[in-house]
Amino acid sequence: MFKKSNISNIRFFFKLNKNLNFDIITWHKTNPAPLANMTYLNDTEYCINFRETGCTIKGDLDQKKKYYITSLNKSDKDLFYHPTIKPIHIIKNLIINGSKENDIVLDCFMGSGTTAVACQETNRQFIGFEISEKWCKVANDRLNKVDANGQQCMFLR
Numbered sequence: 001m002f003k004k005s006n007i008s009n010i011r012f013f014f015k016l017n018k019n020l021n022f023d024i025i026t027w028h029k030t031n032p033a034p035l036a037n038m039t040y041l042n043d044t045e046y047c048i049n050f051r052e053t054g055c056t057i058k059g060d061l062d063q064k065k066k067y068y069i070t071s072l073n074k075s076d077k078d079l080f081y082h083p084t085i086k087p088i089h090i091i092k093n094l095i096i097n098g099s100k101e102n103d104i105v106l107d108c109f110m111g112s113g114t115t116a117v118a119c120q121e122t123n124r125q126f127i128g129f130e131i132s133e134k135w136c137k138v139a140n141d142r143l144n145k146v147d148a149n150g151q152q153c154m155f156l157r
């Protein structure tokens with residue numbers, strides 16, 4: 001997921017160079033950071049789904065929607081501290097829509113490991129990159145149900 005300013009470059013590469021079909025998926029945050037300046041709120045993130053002709057979206061009707069309206073992931077942020085942690089139900093839907101069980105999902109910007117946990121919960125294999133040692137450790141611990149304070153909890157996601 002990314003900000004509006006990145007859409008044109010990504011779309012240009014995949015649509016015009018590779019001629020893939022695409023959809024723009026949006027996450028509308030119901031509790032964005034309040035801004036004191038004269039701009040619109042920073043309340044929307046974007047995800048572009050590219051696919052070759054013939055590639056189907058696999059989820060059910062609810063999972064195939066192109067918009068999400070939900071709050072920032074406050075409870076997971078409190079557990080894992082990552083500043084841009086994503087809601088796991090959105091990432092799970094995207095994984096279900098775009099892959100089958102046992103497929104390998106790649107996340108080049110793993111952060112606190114939301115995609116890895118979503119893969120664990122949907123029976124996908126996972127490869128992740130993360131430049132920061134700190135977030136690598138948080139993601140690995142999260143997969144083992146340990147939060148950023150070192151607390152073990154069976155109910156962590």
Ligand SMILES: C[S@@+](CC[C@H](N)C(=O)[O-])C[C@H]1O[C@@H](n2cnc3c(N)ncnc32)[C@H](O)[C@@H]1O
Pocket residue numbers: 082084085086087108109110111112113114115129130131132135
């Ligand atoms: C938007 S955050 C990902 C958040 C993640 N989806 C989550 O829910 O926690 C992007 C992450 O990419 C990492 N990153 C930035 N540049 C990178 C690079 N060149 N290679 C690998 N990771 C990178 C950052 O350290 C940051 O943790």
